[in-house]
Amino acid sequence: GAVVSQHPSRVICKSGTSVKIECRSLDFQATTMFWYRQFPKQSLMLMATSNEGSKATYEQGVEKDKFLINHASLTLSTLTVTSAHPEDSSFYICSASPLAEYEQYFGPGTRLTVT
Amino acid sequence: EDKVVQSPLSLVVHEGDTVTLNCSYEVTNFRSLLWYKQEKKAPTFLFMLTSSGIEKKSGRLSSILDKKELFSILNITATQTGDSAVYLCATPRGTSGTYKYIFGTGTRLKVLA
Numbered sequence: 001g002a003v004v005s006q007h008p009s010r011v012i013c014k015s016g017t018s019v020k021i022e023c024r025s026l027d028f029q030a031t032t033m034f035w036y037r038q039f040p041k042q043s044l045m046l047m048a049t050s051n052e053g054s055k056a057t058y059e060q061g062v063e064k065d066k067f068l069i070n071h072a073s074l075t076l077s078t079l080t081v082t083s084a085h086p087e088d089s090s091f092y093i094c095s096a097s098p099l100a101e102y103e104q105y106f107g108p109g110t111r112l113t114v115t
Numbered sequence: 116e117d118k119v120v121q122s123p124l125s126l127v128v129h130e131g132d133t134v135t136l137n138c139s140y141e142v143t144n145f146r147s148l149l150w151y152k153q154e155k156k157a158p159t160f161l162f163m164l165t166s167s168g169i170e171k172k173s174g175r176l177s178s179i180l181d182k183k184e185l186f187s188i189l190n191i192t193a194t195q196t197g198d199s200a201v202y203l204c205a206t207p208r209g210t211s212g213t214y215k216y217i218f219g220t221g222t223r224l225k226v227l228a
Contacts (some may be wrong), residue, residue, distance in 0.1 A: 002160065034215065044158075044203075049215050057213070093157045102146040102163075102207045104216055109157040 003027050004096050006107035013084055013114055020080045021110045023094030029074035030096035034104070035067070037090045044093065050077050074099075084114040117142045117208045121219035129227050132194050136222045138204035139186040148187050150178055151203040153221070158203055161189070194226045 003026040013019050023033060032051050036044045048064075050056040050071035058064045068080040077096075081088055093109040122137045140148060147165045151158035162171045164180035164187055171178050175194075180187045191198055201221040207214045 032214070043220060044218055046215055049213075091157075102165075102214070103149060103160075104205070104207075105160055106151070106157040 002098070002103075002105045004094065004105045004107040006094055006110050008110060009108060010111045011113070013112070015085055015114055016083055018080055018082045019084055019112060020078055021092055021094070021112075023077045023079070023096065023107050025075045025096040025098075025105075028096075028098045030077075031074065031099050032097045033071055033077040034095045034097075035069060035077075035079050036093045036095070038093060038109075039090055047079075081112065084112070086114045088112065089114045117217055119204060119206055119217050119219040121202075121204055121222050123222060124220065125223040125225070127225045127227065128194055130195055132226075133190065133192045134194060134224060136189040136191075136202050136224070137186060138189070138219055140204075140206050140217075141185060142206050142208050142217065144210075145182065146207050148180055149205045149216070150187070150189050151205070153201045153203060154199075161202075191224075194224075196226050196228050199224060199226045 005024045007022045034049050035047045038044050046059050047062045048056045048058045048069050050069045052071050052074050056069035071077040091109050091111050094107045095104045097104050119140045147163050149163050150161040162178045167182040175192045178189045201223050203221045205216040205218045208217050
């Protein structure tokens with residue numbers, strides 16, 4: 001149980017284009033989903049927290065107009081990187097927390113490369 | 116200030132050794148402490164601890180929580196090269212609907228053949 005999927009696992013896009021990453025909780029409902037990014041050999045950095053049906057809460061320094069988050073249902077959240085630039089290249093990881101539980105399960109991550 | 120501190124930062128052992136990883140925490144309204152293993156991809160869930168003194172076990176891995184002294188340990192017995200990874204602990208901070216997780220910096224474990 002407690003499986004989180006992410007799609008795509010790897011994406012290469014050209015500078016200036018937008019990329020959408022999907023995060024799904026497959027066998028549980030998630031009130032809250034989190035989006036992280038991670039650079040090589042560095043810690044996870046929380047970008048934003050999203051609750052189903054409400055606006056995401058972004059961490060300081062994360063541009064909400066650049067990283068659009070939608071949490072349309074209790075099993076799906078999406079992150080859209082708009083007008084991507086090479087510096088947005090990173091490993092993006094989502095996680096989900098089951099209803100009324102303080103535990104967190106990670107998706108497998110999406111490696112984004114912007115050329 | 117809420118924080119999670121892990122020690123040691125890194126550790127090199129030989130196959131067959133037993134290791135103990137430490138995680139101390141300070142958080143308002145403690146709810147749970149989580150352990151993860153991260154290899155080259157995203158973290159994988161190991162344990163969630165909520166009660167003091169109750170050991171959780173999965174194969175060669177075990178973990179226990181001390182809510183009085185505010186720490187947890189993760190034990191790995193008979194280590195194997197496949198145990199080489201970064202081990203993270205985390206705890207949620209905040210209230211329902213507005214919480215997020217605080218992570219320690221991780222312990223990087225390397226197991227030599």
